[in-house]
Amino acid sequence: MISNRLKSLAKYFSKDDKVIDIGCDHALLDIYLIEEGILKSMIVSDIHEKALQQGIDNIKLHKLEKRIETRLGNGLEVLKNSDDIDTILISGMGTSTILSIIENPYFKKINKLVIQSNNDHEILRAELIKKSFNIIHEEMVKDANKTYINIVFIRGRKTYTELEIKYGPILVRNLDYLKYREDYVKNILDKIPMNKILIRHKLKKELNEIKRMKKNIK
Ligand SMILES: C[S@@+](CC[C@H](N)C(=O)[O-])C[C@H]1O[C@@H](n2cnc3c(N)ncnc32)[C@H](O)[C@@H]1O
Secondary structure (H helix, E strand, C coil): CCCHHHHCCHHHCCCCCCEEEECCCCCHHHHHHHHCCCCCCEEEEECCHHHHHHHHHHHHHCCCCCCEEEEECCHHHHCCCCCCCCEEEEEEECHHHHHHHHCCHHHHHCCEEEEEECCCHHHHHHHHHHCCEEEEEEEEEEECCEEEEEEEEEECCCCCCHHHHHHCCCHHHCHHHHHHHHHHHHHHHHHCCCCCHHHHHHHHHHHHHHHHHHHHHC
């Protein structure tokens, strides 16, 4: 069965999107997108044969071989110029892998990215904004005691403040997210020894920043 974490990504797609899921693994979200009629067809890929095989097996089980095409390989390298993919879905990967994947000539044909990165969301935002993308959706999703961040980028230049890039232009105005982030930072601070003055100072500064933002929302 599909998890809430994966299901939460489905709402960001519309019928006209021509999607590749990079790092599909089990392909559960892809099967859901097709079975729910959200997408008519799509390409899914994975760099590891065993992972892709899991996807292929699940796709066969659901008899969706004609609607979901599978490709083995590294990131956007599986696409040819003749493909008409314009939307990338990536979930369950770290930001540095995501950024290395988009360093590919095919990326100029991409207009939308739906991303659930495991880490470094500030770097992800900053790099995609530099590449002339802006953020249209951001969401914090809780599933099985873990917290995930979904971000949807579309092509188009927009200016953001430092705080918007750090916390997210939408999440920076979300009280639940700020509370989560405050607890997260407090947790780290509690584990940092007293003699690590610089890192403690940086974390305390972030806590004050979050407190100020929370006050502005209330
Ligand atoms: C943790 S799984 C996430 C699977 C699924 N997207 C999800 O969110 O549940 C990450 C998958 O990405 C694949 N992967 C990692 N780097 C990749 C790359 N550069 N290109 C394609 N797939 C990659 C891995 O083999 C693995 O199957």
